[in-house]
Structures are given as C-alpha cells and as structure tokens.
Amino acid sequence: MTTEQLVTQIQKKKSFLCIGLDVDIHKMPQHLLTEEDPIFAFNKAIIDATHHLCVAYKPNTAFYEAYGLKGWKALEKTINYLNETYPEIFTIADAKRGDIGNTSSMYAKAFFKDLAFDSVTVAPYMGKDSVEPFLAFKDKHTIMLALTSNEGAFDFQTKKVEGKELYKQVLETSKRWKNAENLMYVVGATKAEYFAEIRKIIPDSFLLVPGVGAQGGNLQEVCKYGMNKHVGLLVNSSRGIIYASNQENFAEASAGKAKDLQQQMEVILNN
Numbered sequence: 001m002t003t004e005q006l007v008t009q010i011q012k013k014k015s016f017l018c019i020g021l022d023v024d025i026h027k028m029p030q031h032l033l034t035e036e037d038p039i040f041a042f043n044k045a046i047i048d049a050t051h052h053l054c055v056a057y058k059p060n061t062a063f064y065e066a067y068g069l070k071g072w073k074a075l076e077k078t079i080n081y082l083n084e085t086y087p088e089i090f091t092i093a094d095a096k097r098g099d100i101g102n103t104s105s106m107y108a109k110a111f112f113k114d115l116a117f118d119s120v121t122v123a124p125y126m127g128k129d130s131v132e133p134f135l136a137f138k139d140k141h142t143i144m145l146a147l148t149s150n151e152g153a154f155d156f157q158t159k160k161v162e163g164k165e166l167y168k169q170v171l172e173t174s175k176r177w178k179n180a181e182n183l184m185y186v187v188g189a190t191k192a193e194y195f196a197e198i199r200k201i202i203p204d205s206f207l208l209v210p211g212v213g214a215q216g217g218n219l220q221e222v223c224k225y226g227m228n229k230h231v232g233l234l235v236n237s238s239r240g241i242i243y244a245s246n247q248e249n250f251a252e253a254s255a256g257k258a259k260d261l262q263q264q265m266e267v268i269l270n271n
C-alpha cells in the first residue's frame with residue numbers, strides 16, 4: 001500500500017486508529033477455545049466488528065510465536081483474511097526485527113512476501129545495512145523504533161551521544177539511507193512531550209504511536225504535537241480494545257472501545 005492510499009483511508013474513515021491484535025488465549029473469551037483455531041476465530045470476530053473504525057491492524061508476532069506452529073498458522077490466516085476481505089486496511093507485522101544484511105533480507109522476505117504485510121517494525125541498533133534490506137521493497141514500509149513507550153526507553157534512547165540524544169541521531173541518520181521514503185517511526189504515546197522536537201527532524205514521516213489505553217498515553221496530547229498536514233499518525237491500542245469483554249459479546253464490546261477512540265479522532269480531524 002502506498003502512503004497516499006493510507007492517507008485517503010484516514011480521511012475517508014475519519015480515523016487513524018490501529019488495533020493491536022495481541023492475542024493471549026488466557027485473556028480471550030473461553031467459549032472460543034472449542035473452535036478449531038481459537039486465535040484466528042478471535043481475530044476474525046474482532047476484525048469483522050471493528051474494520052470500519054480503524055485504518056490498520058498490528059499483530060505483534062510474539063503473541064503468535066508463543067504458540068509455536070499453531071500460532072504462526074493463525075498469524076498467516078489473519079493476514080490472509082485481512083488482505084482478501086479488507087484490502088484497504090494497512091497491516092503491520094510488529095516483529096521488531098533487524099540483523100546483518102543477508103539475514104535482514106530473509107526477515108523482509110518473510111513479512112513482505114510470504115505473509116504479505118504492508119509494513120514491519122524494525123530495531124535500528126545494528127544500523128544502516130540491517131535496515132536497508134527492508135527499505136528495498138516498493139510500497140512496503142519499515143517502521144523503525146525511535147522513542148519507545150516503555151520505561152527502558154530512558155536507558156539508551158534519550159542518552160546523549162556526542163551532544164545529541166540517541167533517538168534524534170536515529171531519526172537524522174536514517175533519513176539519509178537508501179529508499180528512506182519507505183521509513184516510518186515508532187514513538188510512544190507515553191512520551192507526548194517529545195513529539196514537537198521529533199517533528200522538527202522528521203516533519204513528513206508517518207509515526208506509529210503505541211501506548212494509548214493500557215499504558216496510559218494521551219491521544220489529545222499526542223495529536224497536538226505529533227500531527228502533520230497529512231495527519232501522519234497511526235495511534236495503536238491493543239489490550240484496551242481487544243479485551244473489552246471476555247463474554248459472548250466480546251467483539252461488540254471491542255467495537256465500542258474502538259468507536260470511543262475513533263470519535264475522539266474525528267473531533268481532532270475536524271478541528
């Protein structure tokens with residue numbers, strides 16, 4: 001999917017919501033456990049109930065890898081279902097990959113070709129040759145960790161190296177890489193006070209913003225400092241939406257939570 005197509009969807013749906021499909025079989029409605037593939041059954045129900053309220057879904061691969069082959073199969077069924085049924089949706093494999101060049105090429109192939117995701121999250125730590133293999137894919141997007149939502153972000157990312165915070169160096173340096181137009185960045189919603197500085201370095205890039213909902217990030221604050229003229233934000237909530245209820249009506253309850261966020265986004269977009 002191109003960035004222009006993503007922007008069109010945001011304008012059409014009046015939403016820049018990304019729903020995180022972080023499935024934990026202990027938290028899902030227990031009546032689904034009798035299904036042949038409970039993880040896929042859960043995802044399908046959530047997707048069918050919420051697809052009109054969001055523009056992206058983000059399965060975090062950890063929640064699938066934890067269940068071995070069955071989990072990977074459910075991930076494959078989920079991305080195929082999204083691509084076949086709702087091709088207008090932007091898909092994110094939250095895998096946080098990155099390795100020496102030839103290994104990164106295989107990771108890129110796994111998520112962009114075999115599983116046909118629109119984007120994948122990547123760690124910047126190993127540098128240019130670990131990220132460029134992902135950037136080589138046309139109309140695919142590499143979402144690089146910049147300033148993450150967790151407490152540990154202060155261990156390295158905000159530390160100054162040669163007078164400048166590491167996350168700023170990540171942003172400035174990566175802008176010069178080959179096919180950098182395919183880069184997006186992760187900035188945590190819990191770090192709203194950093195968005196203005198970040199926008200000075202990357203005014204036009206899309207930002208994936210996790211941390212609204214269960215981690216306590218504030219949507220209005222994020223938008224105030226992080227939004228650009230093309231919106232430029234994908235705000236993610238996972239647990240806050242998908243575990244709204246573990247009863248028979250779980251999908252409806254998730255749609256209610258998604259609608260709450262979508263309506264707040266609509267107000268922001270109309271202002």
Ligand SMILES: O=C(O)c1cc(=O)[nH]c(=O)n1[C@@H]1O[C@H](COP(=O)(O)O)[C@@H](O)[C@H]1O
Nearest residue numbers: 060121148149186188210214215237238239
């Ligand atoms: O890359 C991510 O998506 C990510 C980066 C980050 O800084 N913080 C963060 O929470 N995430 C992911 O975003 C999701 C947040 O989930 P909830 O806290 O349940 O909304 C999880 O899949 C996290 O792994």
